[in-house]
Amino acid sequence: MEILHATGRKRETYDVQFVYSALWECALGIAAATNSPFINTLEKPITYWEELKSTLSTSLLNHLDYVEKNNTWKALLQILHHLDGIDINDFCAAVKSLKDFELKFICLPFIGDKFQHLREGAALGEEGAIIEFKKITSDHPFFPQYIDFISHSCTNELKTHLIEIMSGWYESVIKPNLEQTIKILQTDFESKIEMKEKMSPEEIVQWATGGVNYLPEPSVHKVLLIPQYIYRPWNIEADIEGTKVFYYPVANESISPNDRYMPNNFLVQKHKALGDEVRLRIVKMLSEVDRSLQDITEHLDMGKSTVHHHLKILRAAKIVEIKESKYSLKANVLELLFKELDRYLKQ
Template identity: 60%
Template structure:
């Protein structure tokens, strides 16, 4: 196709921030997510010891979170402004009017639904139903939307303040100095790297391989480091903004050891340290291919090829688009930059 314009493809701006308040809210989300908790980096024993050591009051609040997914409310509120500390966060919640708090807590699901979101916050049942229908495929949004739209707002305020305050004081403060340093280290590392990478490369590097292409209505990406939810990335949508709560890198945890490589860098090099997988990468650099096409080309058993592709996918070097395997966009170019940064430490 002949391109008659010289205008560059638009992309988004990347912003970075960090806070112990984000870490608190995500810790509350983690311990109340029974389906995911066994997949987190910290062992089941760690979470069990927390539950044994905290007060009955906090346990009761966490049960309420688990029933109603109010961890989402905490994150939504934290996106309203940069809070200096917990006391400022509490003052802000107490100062919100009923409709304001409901609107903030209700999820953003697109510009076309903002009017319904506003009316749902005012108690209009038909708008609540519209939001519920629009989020039917989400695992918890429908019931969460119904809860936020009809709950006692005084009790909701008390709950959000108590669960956040108690978690911060009973759990986070045990390692507050260490956690603060880790988050700051990662924030500064990503800030430094932002001068060397494009916005899309920075998102891919920070998240360990998430490819996020620009969307028409998204002008900003917000990167927030978190330690408690490693190794998972958590994504969220705000108006005009895509949010990634991404896992801090290994070198942010051990900053005094300049020889500690980024865990994603290690995964990628391990994935490439095999002749068959390098052959697959070469094939995919030429064009996207199906599993059968790769098998036929290399004359290796399909189950063996599938195993190699799983390793390449785990290292975020290969992905599936449609029915074909392909190299992740910019993955190889970014790998060279990551190695350069590591060697320059």
């Protein structure tokens, strides 16, 4: 697909690819279990995580504490991207075989081609590079601390931790439900591949993620979409060389594939949001032009708190977004909704 610019020039958009694996679910499960600020927002209730942790060994619980302190779930994901298409035994063997520089370079975050020299310097333990790398990522919630930790870590200790947390979680949490997990991920993967043939790259990303409107960037040639169940309802975004990554929540129908009447959770959310006279009026207004809260309030002749409530519902359904302090209808959201409904009715 190509995108026309106002200048009349054309540029290619990104290529969309899908992969799935129980190891992604394993690493993301570790990330979810150690993300205390967000654990109450996950689909699985807090009681699930409490009961799960009560079944884990003291050693594995200690490793989870280590993950929460140092964000080493990020290292697990980085390594999986580097190794690609492996099982748990291959993962452990590969981590063991990595040289000091290789391991640290892979674990450190990618923040752009022009900063790769800082990533390399930090992996080598160069203090100047570490300081500059941390400074450039200072607005990120955990990158500076994570960069400092990885750069100064003992490689053998880091290897031992990554192997034990990954293999321990896999054996205790993933393996007992491996067949069901693979079935869910594979079902979602296959449904997205089917729709990929019917949608533009931007549309398939928006549909799979439930509303992320990711526009092409000059340095990004590929978008990698990875289905996950454990972190629902959240999308997790990451960057690797030349690639934007979205670990997106699997659809309802992938969890219950034998129920052909099960609708996609995003489809339900959007239709619920649109099933109100006030919200439909707001959508029509925003289809004409972006508007401020004050503008919408004056046109509807309603209280600001009431209008804000309706806008909050539309934003939660990924129908409306905020751009430069004004409310805006997400690009192609209604056209894509019709395609989603058509697919549901015909499946």
